[in-house]
Amino acid sequence: MTRKPLPAVLAAALLVFVWGCRPGTDNQEVRGRGEGKDRWWDALPRAAWSGLERVEQSQEWFEVYRVRPGVLAIYEPGQFEEVISYLILGSERALLFDTGLGIGDMRRLVSELTDLDVAVLNSHTHYDHVGGNHAFDAIYGTTTDYTRANARGRGHDQVAEFVGPGWIWKPTPEGFSPDAYVSRPFTISTPVEDGQRLDLGGVELEVLGTSGHAPDALCLLDRERRLLFTGDTFYPATLYTHLPGSSFADYRTTARRLAALAPAVDVVLPAHNEPTLPGTELVALADAFAAVEAGHASFVLTDGLREYDFGRFSLLVTDPPPWQREPSADRAE
Numbered sequence: 001m002t003r004k005p006l007p008a009v010l011a012a013a014l015l016v017f018v019w020g021c022r023p024g025t026d027n028q029e030v031r032g033r034g035e036g037k038d039r040w041w042d043a044l045p046r047a048a049w050s051g052l053e054r055v056e057q058s059q060e061w062f063e064v065y066r067v068r069p070g071v072l073a074i075y076e077p078g079q080f081e082e083v084i085s086y087l088i089l090g091s092e093r094a095l096l097f098d099t100g101l102g103i104g105d106m107r108r109l110v111s112e113l114t115d116l117d118v119a120v121l122n123s124h125t126h127y128d129h130v131g132g133n134h135a136f137d138a139i140y141g142t143t144t145d146y147t148r149a150n151a152r153g154r155g156h157d158q159v160a161e162f163v164g165p166g167w168i169w170k171p172t173p174e175g176f177s178p179d180a181y182v183s184r185p186f187t188i189s190t191p192v193e194d195g196q197r198l199d200l201g202g203v204e205l206e207v208l209g210t211s212g213h214a215p216d217a218l219c220l221l222d223r224e225r226r227l228l229f230t231g232d233t234f235y236p237a238t239l240y241t242h243l244p245g246s247s248f249a250d251y252r253t254t255a256r257r258l259a260a261l262a263p264a265v266d267v268v269l270p271a272h273n274e275p276t277l278p279g280t281e282l283v284a285l286a287d288a289f290a291a292v293e294a295g296h297a298s299f300v301l302t303d304g305l306r307e308y309d310f311g312r313f314s315l316l317v318t319d320p321p322p323w324q325r326e327p328s329a330d331r332a333e
């Protein structure tokens with residue numbers, strides 16, 4: 001999940017409203033997310049997409065773009081997350097890196113884009129990346145408790161906010177009802193781990209364990225083409241270090257690791273908003289974590305969270321920050 005900054009007063013008021021209206025819900029995924037989105041869609045279309053070839057398919061809900069030969073970005077601009085899934089094609093098989101929100105029919109979309117057998121791998125298991133998982137048989141995944149818990153699905157009360165007023169501007173597909181929206185369960189068929197290589201036939205992807213934003217966060221490295229698919233570990237907006245299951249310390253370690261890889265990466269392909277950014281952003285991310293932890297960066301308090309602004313992205317951190325609390329306080333829940 002993501003990401004956009006918004007007016008603090010509005011956010012605070014709506015946060016109170018949302019929490020006040022949802023007694024009994026344990027959904028903390030909305031915290032700091034900016035429920036008062038104030039016509040966020042006015043920023044669309046984003047210029048970053050304009051230079052890419054649009055790929056035809058039959059569902060209004062999705063937009064598909066060819067980022068590289070055999071790399072398709074599947075964009076859902078109609079909902080606040082502006083989530084991006086990626087279909088990566090080899091000569092023998094394809095990998096679907098995330099399945100989006102579960103509002104459009106991802107399975108049908110993919111069948112229109114390739115005849116290859118398709119396996120799913122999630123960048124992590126927040127609701128906006130696993131929505132279409134249930135329709136696929138081959139699902140690679142980590143074996144963390146966090147992944148297993150999320151694979152059991154999320155009930156309507158846990159995800160209703162994300163399809164409520166202010167979250168969606170586009171007409172939703174026929175047959176979709178916000179009142180019935182859930183995150184459906186799925187089954188991991190094949191475990192993956194850090195360092196594993198996935199051979200698609202002429203395309204090899206290296207799995208990087210990049211916990212921080214979420215415990216099961218992964219990036220995918222295509223060394224040959226110098227591409228890094230970053231999931232929610234990096235995208236050009238507010239990055240979350242504070243969610244249930246997040247770990248600032250792990251995220252910082254991940255950022256260092258990715259910065260060390262930056263010389264091997266020309267392009268990062270994030271899971272929200274924009275499909276291609278320079279590999280040098282990985283260095284900026286590590287520098288940002290270092291500056292925050294060293295106390296060299298300034299912040300504003302938003303919804304009781306610290307937001308550190310670095311221009312292209314910002315970091316959202318708990319207040320007080322984890323390094324000023326007990327070690328066990330990081331990675332709460």
Ligand SMILES: [Zn+2]
Nearest residue numbers: 001002126232
């Ligand atoms: Zn996420």
